[in-house]
Amino acid sequence: MLELAIGIILAGCAIGAGLALIAGIGPGIGEGNAVAKACEAIGRQPESKGAVTSTMIMGCAIAETTGLYGLVIGILLIFVAPSSFVQILMSNLPK
Amino acid sequence: MTKERKDKLIDWLYLAMVILPYVICMVLKVLTTPGGEGISITGAHIYFEIPMPLMNLCITEVQATSVAVIISIFGLCLYMTHGIKVVPNTKRQLIAEWVVEKVNGLIKDNMGNRYMAFAPFIAAIMAISAFSSLSSLLGLFPPTSDMNIVAGWAILVFILITYYKLKGGLFPYVKGFFEPVPVFAPFNIIGEIATPVSMSFRHYGNVLSGVVISTLVASALNGLSQMLFSWLPGFLKDIPLLRVGLPAILSVYFDIFSGLMQAFIFAMLTMLYIATGFPEEEYEKRQAKKKKKKALPAA
Numbered sequence A: 001m002l003e004l005a006i007g008i009i010l011a012g013c014a015i016g017a018g019l020a021l022i023a024g025i026g027p028g029i030g031e032g033n034a035v036a037k038a039c040e041a042i043g044r045q046p047e048s049k050g051a052v053t054s055t056m057i058m059g060c061a062i063a064e065t066t067g068l069y070g071l072v073i074g075i076l077l078i079f080v081a082p083s084s085f086v087q088i089l090m091s092n093l094p095k
Numbered sequence B: 001m002t003k004e005r006k007d008k009l010i011d012w013l014y015l016a017m018v019i020l021p022y023v024i025c026m027v028l029k030v031l032t033t034p035g036g037e038g039i040s041i042t043g044a045h046i047y048f049e050i051p052m053p054l055m056n057l058c059i060t061e062v063q064a065t066s067v068a069v070i071i072s073i074f075g076l077c078l079y080m081t082h083g084i085k086v087v088p089n090t091k092r093q094l095i096a097e098w099v100v101e102k103v104n105g106l107i108k109d110n111m112g113n114r115y116m117a118f119a120p121f122i123a124a125i126m127a128i129s130a131f132s133s134l135s136s137l138l139g140l141f142p143p144t145s146d147m148n149i150v151a152g153w154a155i156l157v158f159i160l161i162t163y164y165k166l167k168g169g170l171f172p173y174v175k176g177f178f179e180p181v182p183v184f185a186p187f188n189i190i191g192e193i194a195t196p197v198s199m200s201f202r203h204y205g206n207v208l209s210g211v212v213i214s215t216l217v218a219s220a221l222n223g224l225s226q227m228l229f230s231w232l233p234g235f236l237k238d239i240p241l242l243r244v245g246l247p248a249i250l251s252v253y254f255d256i257f258s259g260l261m262q263a264f265i266f267a268m269l270t271m272l273y274i275a276t277g278f279p280e281e282e283y284e285k286r287q288a289k290k291k292k293k294k295a296l297p298a299a
Helices: A002-044 A046-063 A065-091 B003-032 B061-081 B091-110 B113-138 B147-166 B170-178 B182-228 B234-238 B246-277 B280-298
Strands: B046-050 B057-060
Touching (some): A002 A065, A046 A065, A065 B182, B057 B061, B061 B091, B091 B113, B091 B246, B113 B147, B147 B170
């Protein structure tokens, strides 16, 4: 019975981590848009390449934030959550 | 002892101050890391705990490394500015002047002339963040991949931002939460709290993801080289040959580019938040009122 409970905890954490990484879709699309527009801008005005590139990298790094929220949650669910959940389960076992 | 020799000795002392903290940290890490099977992804290694009323205060390798980074930056500053002259004749003075000029230009471009006094603070944030992220190149646990360190900086910056917002008076600050309509108040408060959270998560998540991916790649190469080179004789088959050099390619992006980028973005966001949060008109009005009040009794 205990093995089953721990198995459910591990499975739930793994599925949750996988779902959390869906957050990567948004920044992917957003950064793709940003780079596409930057390429267009450089194509139109090649002399402004430096300014456009640095602004684009800055914007990309900020657009990444929401994806990183998902990543942090995923890492927590894989490396931190299982052991603490199992600990909670162990401390609540009926004696 | 002549003056030249004295100067040279002081230079060497400063250089030792730059390098020794890292060496001490590396020795500490090698001595205290528990030997285990394979590669594992864990948090910072805890050296010892100090009992405190609410929770034990853990002294981890992250604290040790960040103190080392601070001492090292201090030593670097002393070394760069030692023996400066009006007309520079050493390379390091030129480098120091270049850094100061760049930071001043950055502040002038992004914040305006009013905030020139912020240059040392912004440069300090940038330097400590960049050097902390780069310390992973020496095999240390980068302090920026620990939430506690980055959250501390973010809270510091948040207090600074709030202080500058309050310079226009308490009433306009509180009123700012009820705009455009009072219904938006909860959202505005959440948005205000989200500032330090997002700043710290952005920085810490970027560096931590680099650490995790590098570790995973290293362990994968470990297994692969064990599989491929198991026919080699003697001790040669125990050495993970594929791990020599290959992870360095990843480290160029994750450690150098990502670390420096996040340092720049953290400083940039600090500048922008302070410059946009400061209510310039209200502050001017307040100053004018104060001046009038002061002038009245004299008249």
